[in-house]
Each structure stands twice: as C-alpha cells, then as structure tokens.
Amino acid sequence: MALYSAIRRASKSTIPLALRSIATATASTVGNGHCGGASRSFSIPALHYSTSAVKKKRKHSSFDNVLLQIVDSEIKFAIDSEFHDCVVDIPDDFPFKVQDKAGKRVIVLTRDYGEETINIVVDMPNSRCENVEGDAVNSEEESEPQPSIPLSVTVSKENGLSLEFDVRAFPNKISICGMSIKEPKSSSNQLDYRGPAFSFLNESLQKSVYEYLEARGLTGSTANFMLEYVISKDTKEYIRWLKNIKNFVEN
Numbered sequence: 001m002a003l004y005s006a007i008r009r010a011s012k013s014t015i016p017l018a019l020r021s022i023a024t025a026t027a028s029t030v031g032n033g034h035c036g037g038a039s040r041s042f043s044i045p046a047l048h049y050s051t052s053a054v055k056k057k058r059k060h061s062s063f064d065n066v067l068l069q070i071v072d073s074e075i076k077f078a079i080d081s082e083f084h085d086c087v088v089d090i091p092d093d094f095p096f097k098v099q100d101k102a103g104k105r106v107i108v109l110t111r112d113y114g115e116e117t118i119n120i121v122v123d124m125p126n127s128r129c130e131n132v133e134g135d136a137v138n139s140e141e142e143s144e145p146q147p148s149i150p151l152s153v154t155v156s157k158e159n160g161l162s163l164e165f166d167v168r169a170f171p172n173k174i175s176i177c178g179m180s181i182k183e184p185k186s187s188s189n190q191l192d193y194r195g196p197a198f199s200f201l202n203e204s205l206q207k208s209v210y211e212y213l214e215a216r217g218l219t220g221s222t223a224n225f226m227l228e229y230v231i232s233k234d235t236k237e238y239i240r241w242l243k244n245i246k247n248f249v250e251n
Helices: 002-011 017-029 062-080 132-142 203-215 220-250
Strands: 097-100 106-113 116-123 149-156 162-170 173-182
Touching: 062 220, 097 220, 106 220, 116 220, 149 220, 162 220, 173 203, 173 220
Parallel strands: none
Antiparallel strands: 097 106, 106 116, 116 149, 149 162, 162 173
C-alpha cells in the first residue's frame, strides 16, 4: 500500500519520497511488463461529498457515508490507474521461482544453485510511521531519490550454514548493505556480531561479493523484475485493502 498511496499523493505539488520514484522512474527504467511509460500522468478525480452517491445497505451516519464515498473514489482511481492491469511477465530465463500470496506483503524468490539454496525475501515498503511528507521536501531540494526495495538474501548450504545479505534493489542494480554468517538452527540475536557496514570493506572484497551474488542470479535484470512486480502487487493489495475497509463500514 505504501507504493500506491505515494502515487495517490501525486495530486500535491510535491510527490513524497517514495514513489514518484517507483511510479515514474521505474516505468521508464524497468521493462519486464506492460505497465506504461513515464510520460503518463495521474489525474485525481474531484470528490463531491454527497451522501446520495452512497448506496445504503443499512442506516449509516453522515460520517460513514462520507467515508464510504471517499473509499469508493479511491477504489475507482486505483482501478483506472495504469498499474491496475499491469502484467508483469516472468522471463523464460528467469532463474527464480516466485512465491506470492494474495493479502501478504512479502514475496519470496527461491532457486537451487549447485548444492546451495538461494532465498530472496522481498518486503514491500511500509511508510505508515514515516514522515514522508516532510522528508520529501528536503530530499527533492537536493536530488530526486531512486526507487528501491529492501531484500533479504540467504545463500544456504546442505550443512545448515548460511550467508545472509541485507540488500536494496534499485533500477538495473543492487546495493549490498551488510553480510553475515548464520550457524545451523541458531536464532537471530541483537548481540551477535554481524560484520561491518559493507561500504567499509576493502573495494576488492566488495567487488568479489557482488560477483558472487551475480553468479547466483542477483543481477540488475533481477532487480528490475522485482521492482516492477512490487509495483503491480502493491496496487492490487491497496485495492483489496480498500474493499475490506468498505465492507467493514457497510456491514
């Protein structure tokens, strides 16, 4: 919902942090699906707070009726957007299996690589507690942010050892934030040493780690696919969420 709601706020003079990036930059930079181009713009329908527009199933207060009308308007806006019918095709040579459940914000990509198992968890951005409005002004005065999504990448061996990476996916590239070794059957502990920030490592070591992940399928094209897939899913999940709100208020 964070991605789509950021698109919805495009009616204001300043589009907050997140996702003029996802809405426009990705549409022009990422090309795996059929989601239109960056040249398209969004128009926000005027809202007329007439209670007669709400079809009553039971007696509602005037506040309920206004809320239902606005929710209906939001649903229509989302359905009419170019992202609603966005079809994200999985390329024939895409090395990962995509696991995605409706109503869940996490997408999981898995594959086998020799005797290793590669697992990528894509967590859809959630800006519920972020001051995106205030941050957006300062950010845009400096430079327009790139779209990105957080990834948790795990490379596991048969003996139970795993190498874990904190990663962000950008258009055409990934950025590694950190990496750590996890012992078999061990639980995560805030006191565990997880290594330094990735950017502090020797440049040759950084380059080798990027090549290590690229060989296992974590490439720029994989990043592009995940960005576009998340846009499509976020729009669908936002519509589902709105319909659930409407159903609750109506009944």
